[in-house]
Amino acid sequence: MERIIEKLIFLLMAFLMLSSCEQEPLEIADENIEVGNLPGFSIYKTKGSYFNYLSFKLNPDGTPNAIPDYDLSYPDLFQYYPDGRVKPRFRWYLESGYVVSGENWVTDVFTNITVWEYANNYQKNNYSYWDHKSLIRRIIDKNPYKEFYYYDAYKKGTHTFTLGEINLIMKSGKALEYFEKIK
Numbered sequence: 001m002e003r004i005i006e007k008l009i010f011l012l013m014a015f016l017m018l019s020s021c022e023q024e025p026l027e028i029a030d031e032n033i034e035v036g037n038l039p040g041f042s043i044y045k046t047k048g049s050y051f052n053y054l055s056f057k058l059n060p061d062g063t064p065n066a067i068p069d070y071d072l073s074y075p076d077l078f079q080y081y082p083d084g085r086v087k088p089r090f091r092w093y094l095e096s097g098y099v100v101s102g103e104n105w106v107t108d109v110f111t112n113i114t115v116w117e118y119a120n121n122y123q124k125n126n127y128s129y130w131d132h133k134s135l136i137r138r139i140i141d142k143n144p145y146k147e148f149y150y151y152d153a154y155k156k157g158t159h160t161f162t163l164g165e166i167n168l169i170m171k172s173g174k175a176l177e178y179f180e181k182i183k
Contacts, residue, residue, distance in 0.1 A: 029092035031164030035100060038158060042101050043149040043166060043179060046110070050144060051093055054118045055108040056135065058142070064135045068103065068118075088115055094167045098147075106148045106182045111138040149179035 035041055057066040068088070090102035113135075122130065153159070169178055 027093065028095050029100075029163050031095075031162060031167060033092065033163045034160050035092075035102070035163065035166065036160055038153050040150055040152045040154070042104050042106075043098050043151075043170065043175070044101070044104065044106075045098055045146045046141075046144045047146055048110070048141060048144065050110040050141070051091065051099060052087060052114050052116075053140075054111045054113040054115060055104055055144075056111075057105065057108055062136070064132050067130070067135065092163055094163060094170065096167050096171045098167070098170050100163060100166055106145055106150075108144070109139050110141045110144045111135065112140045113138050145183050147181075148183040149175055149181050151179050155180075 054068065056064050056068065059065045088103065091104070092100045094100060118130065151159075151161075169175055175181065
């Protein structure tokens with residue numbers, strides 16, 4: 001009985017924490033941005049609004065892998081906003097609701113850690129601040145993708161797209177002519 005109460009308290013706390021999080025507004029990307037594609041890039045929609053949140057891969061044993069090295073001392077990794085927020089430079093939100101990313105893969109999980117929180121604590125406390133247990137506790141979705149497409153330059157050849165071109169392709173329903181549907 002005590003175990004059940006502990007679980008209920010944990011679930012209630014998690015619900016309250018997630019429901020009280022303010023969603024940052026999503027900024028539509030400049031459609032003139034060109035996306036290089038070596039080795040490739042992904043285009044996806046998620047079940048939730050995870051654009052500003054940290055994602056990473058899990059090994060088959062459930063341990064984190066391929067955790068981004070979001071260190072604020074590398075300004076090329078981020079787009080900075082006047083109010084101090086940051087977002088990854090290689091993740092763009094399209095008017096069609098899709099996200100284009102040079103980092104994400106269909107097996108990634110999302111956390112409730114904002115990119116700013118992750119990078120800020122990484123900067124202040126070094127990478128050791130985010131141990132595997134703290135990252136795993138903050139996972140909110142292990143299967144976040146509703147749709148997932150990939151442009152593989154090794155299979156299709158190199159090609160530079162603008163975000164506007166990608167947006168039109170996705171809106172017109174011609175995604176399969178250009179991208180491989182993974183999910």
